[in-house]
Amino acid sequence: MNGEKRILLEYADKINPEKAEDYIKVGGYKGLEKARKMKPKQIIEEVKKSKLRGRGGAGFSTGMKWSFVPEHAPVKYVVCNLDEGEPGTYKDRIICEKNAQALLEGMAICALAIGAKKGYIYCRGEYPHIVRLLNNAIESAKKAGVLEDFDIEVRMGAGAYVCGEETALIESIEGKRGEPRFKPPFPGVEGLWGVPTVVNNVETFACIPYILTHGAEWFASIGAPDYPGTKVLTLTGDINNPTYFEVPTDYLLSDVIYKLGGGIKGGRKLKAVQVGGSSGAFIPPENIHTSIDFDSMSRIGASLGSGAVFVLDETRDIVDVATRIAKFFEHESCGKCNPCREGTFRMYEMMQRINAGRGSEEDLENILVLSRVMQKASLCGLGQAAPIPIETTIKHFREDYMRKLM
Amino acid sequence: MITLTIDGKRVTVPKGTSLLDACRIAGADIPTLCHDPELSLAGSCRMCVVEVAGRRNLIASCVTPAEEGMQVETESEAVIEARRIILELLLARHKLECHVCERDGDCKLQDYCYRYGVKDSRFKGEEPHFYKEDPNPFIERDYDKCIMCTKCIRACAEITGAFAINLKNRGHNAVISTAFDLGLKDSTCVFCGQCIMVCPVGSLVSKVEKGRGRTYQTEKVRTVCTYCGTGCTLELKVLNDRVVGVNSIRDEKLSPANRGALCVKGRFGWDFIDSPERLKEPLVRKNGELMPVSWEEALDYTAKRLKEVKEKWGSDSIAVFTSARTTNEENYLLQKLARAVIGTNNIDHCARL
Ligand SMILES: Cc1cc2nc3c(=O)[nH]c(=O)nc-3n(C[C@H](O)[C@H](O)[C@H](O)COP(=O)(O)O)c2cc1C
Ligand code: SF4
Ligand code: SF4
Ligand code: SF4
Ligand code: SF4
Numbered sequence: 001m002n003g004e005k006r007i008l009l010e011y012a013d014k015i016n017p018e019k020a021e022d023y024i025k026v027g028g029y030k031g032l033e034k035a036r037k038m039k040p041k042q043i044i045e046e047v048k049k050s051k052l053r054g055r056g057g058a059g060f061s062t063g064m065k066w067s068f069v070p071e072h073a074p075v076k077y078v079v080c081n082l083d084e085g086e087p088g089t090y091k092d093r094i095i096c097e098k099n100a101q102a103l104l105e106g107m108a109i110c111a112l113a114i115g116a117k118k119g120y121i122y123c124r125g126e127y128p129h130i131v132r133l134l135n136n137a138i139e140s141a142k143k144a145g146v147l148e149d150f151d152i153e154v155r156m157g158a159g160a161y162v163c164g165e166e167t168a169l170i171e172s173i174e175g176k177r178g179e180p181r182f183k184p185p186f187p188g189v190e191g192l193w194g195v196p197t198v199v200n201n202v203e204t205f206a207c208i209p210y211i212l213t214h215g216a217e218w219f220a221s222i223g224a225p226d227y228p229g230t231k232v233l234t235l236t237g238d239i240n241n242p243t244y245f246e247v248p249t250d251y252l253l254s255d256v257i258y259k260l261g262g263g264i265k266g267g268r269k270l271k272a273v274q275v276g277g278s279s280g281a282f283i284p285p286e287n288i289h290t291s292i293d294f295d296s297m298s299r300i301g302a303s304l305g306s307g308a309v310f311v312l313d314e315t316r317d318i319v320d321v322a323t324r325i326a327k328f329f330e331h332e333s334c335g336k337c338n339p340c341r342e343g344t345f346r347m348y349e350m351m352q353r354i355n356a357g358r359g360s361e362e363d364l365e366n367i368l369v370l371s372r373v374m375q376k377a378s379l380c381g382l383g384q385a386a387p388i389p390i391e392t393t394i395k396h397f398r399e400d401y402m403r404k405l406m
Numbered sequence: 407m408i409t410l411t412i413d414g415k416r417v418t419v420p421k422g423t424s425l426l427d428a429c430r431i432a433g434a435d436i437p438t439l440c441h442d443p444e445l446s447l448a449g450s451c452r453m454c455v456v457e458v459a460g461r462r463n464l465i466a467s468c469v470t471p472a473e474e475g476m477q478v479e480t481e482s483e484a485v486i487e488a489r490r491i492i493l494e495l496l497l498a499r500h501k502l503e504c505h506v507c508e509r510d511g512d513c514k515l516q517d518y519c520y521r522y523g524v525k526d527s528r529f530k531g532e533e534p535h536f537y538k539e540d541p542n543p544f545i546e547r548d549y550d551k552c553i554m555c556t557k558c559i560r561a562c563a564e565i566t567g568a569f570a571i572n573l574k575n576r577g578h579n580a581v582i583s584t585a586f587d588l589g590l591k592d593s594t595c596v597f598c599g600q601c602i603m604v605c606p607v608g609s610l611v612s613k614v615e616k617g618r619g620r621t622y623q624t625e626k627v628r629t630v631c632t633y634c635g636t637g638c639t640l641e642l643k644v645l646n647d648r649v650v651g652v653n654s655i656r657d658e659k660l661s662p663a664n665r666g667a668l669c670v671k672g673r674f675g676w677d678f679i680d681s682p683e684r685l686k687e688p689l690v691r692k693n694g695e696l697m698p699v700s701w702e703e704a705l706d707y708t709a710k711r712l713k714e715v716k717e718k719w720g721s722d723s724i725a726v727f728t729s730a731r732t733t734n735e736e737n738y739l740l741q742k743l744a745r746a747v748i749g750t751n752n753i754d755h756c757a758r759l
Binding site for chain 1: 447448449450451452453455462463464466469470471484487488491492495496498499528529531532553554572573575576577578579580
């Protein structure tokens, strides 16, 4: 064994994710059955006790999130975030392709816990085959009778990264321009069409059935104590084994690269690794002996984010990579708030200048000031995180920048 | 009630008060570009950010409720840095030409740059390229000066209900646009000018007023629009005894009927005042030509002709049509004249001009 621990992906390629019966045969829908015998408050307590934290990036306690939903609101919604826009991330697609029924079961359990009758899955626009797969999976679950009166509708995004942000996602489902709302109010109180809404990531929902089936203590005992469970990671870049893995959350980043990933391509040395997608920090080789869980990553100034692991070998031009990332954010900024709309645009201009050998030390200083303000003053996580890859490359690889300056 | 500390001062405010209002109650002068008390909240310009103890990020005070025990600093180093950088980012996409701008002296961008000593932008690069050619008689749309506060969009939707404009494109290329980017006259725009009223800078300008005198150069006369019976308050800009423009008065106490909102006539239709075609004395047609006469002669002539027509063709051959531009009392008297003197019920009113 390479140290993987498969819970969500245990029956990958052994069952047909579209068929409820396949899933039921391997123990599926037991969690939902159990939940039906529990009071909503007990379900939420169980999820709280499991210490499950959101797998979409922010790492917020799932049980807490559910508990914020006002009990007596007449209409509520469950929304699954399958926007998966973070470059290098495809774990939600894998979870759907291997175990879609677990996602449906997780949503149905959430619906019981908060008292919702309707759920939406917001699917990334580039995944039309997943929309088909999910629609078939929902139909099969409906036929099997396991969902009872809980309805799930699949909606499709149109390729905007920002629509992965929960409130922009809600706007998009409502048929509006994909722009984040200010918070508070949080979706739990005022979400889709103004009513209480729980938004969770695919992986978060997919953990729920296992928590209900095997118990909160069991889940809480796996991996890192404050961010327990497993995490599905996707490896990309200069790595021998660029694929997906499910590991306990106390797994070391260095083991992800050298054990699971089989090391750097061509036996070259590691330059840097970026965890969590394009908005993640770049981690220098000296920091990779760190557990991948949310808090350990934060301690080294990084973030687990979506669980994408992007590996760069020693031959890579990190300034060029950071410039491309700046371009991505310049393209994806929704344009609502000043620091991000203009900040991402000017950041890309300055990075292009530096990358082309026309930048000055002043540009570098201006980037750092801008980066600070964007992180502190942008409206949503996009603008707050956009400068992080640039700032961290300047921090850890300043010589690479200096070499390119005029 | 909630008690919090703002710039070292303890203030108590009702629950539900925004942090912005609480700061203002505490005497702090918080700059805002996208906030308008009459419009829905946007929380997007980020100029109103303040520092709250224990929070990692700066907080946009307009969209954050005041909370018990908050420790707030409204002009900390981080706050000032953020505001300066935001202003510099806006200047980098701004056609800065205060010397010829209609809004010089009445512009929030100018005011805040002055306040924070922002002379120039360190982020200069690609210049603005957002100017929108729009051949309509009333509104110039120079988005090279737009600061993207979206107040015009909200005013159009929430005050006028015309929904003529919204955002097009994303990121830096986002721009205010009508559907299909048509000119305003081919959109649902009704040329009320509420967008001009709320625009904090010189991006939206009245073509009728352009070049005739900035607000600070003119004498301001508060009055009531004469076009219809609604009674909208407006402010005339007067220069050298000539009306050169109209401002909104948004204070509800001074402008109870309309809180500053106007229609196309009140906002843009005042040029008749100095029109050479304006009638200034009674005219009577003599030998096929209109000749100036005294009021006495005009009234005698009219009474004589009305009598003749009535005698020859009967009362109902005459109809009276009154105007919204006259007062209720005058309209009452005219219907009396029609019914009691001329003896006809043929009396009607234009209802609205
Ligand atoms: C710019 C941006 C993009 C995001 N994209 C995603 C995404 O693709 N998928 C996702 O699950 N969460 C994404 N998030 C996080 C969501 O806003 C939200 O926190 C998450 O869906 C909550 O689910 P969780 O608590 O289960 O993690 C994004 C956030 C930001 C700011
Ligand atoms: S931070 Fe960027 S993406 Fe988020 S609201 Fe502001 S402009 Fe839009
Ligand atoms: S809009 Fe304001 S800052 Fe811009 S040119 Fe006009 S007065 Fe100057
Ligand atoms: S003039 Fe009135 S209707 Fe036309 S865009 Fe402006 S606010 Fe809307
Ligand atoms: S045109 Fe004026 S009101 Fe409209 S977004 Fe631009 S600056 Fe704001």
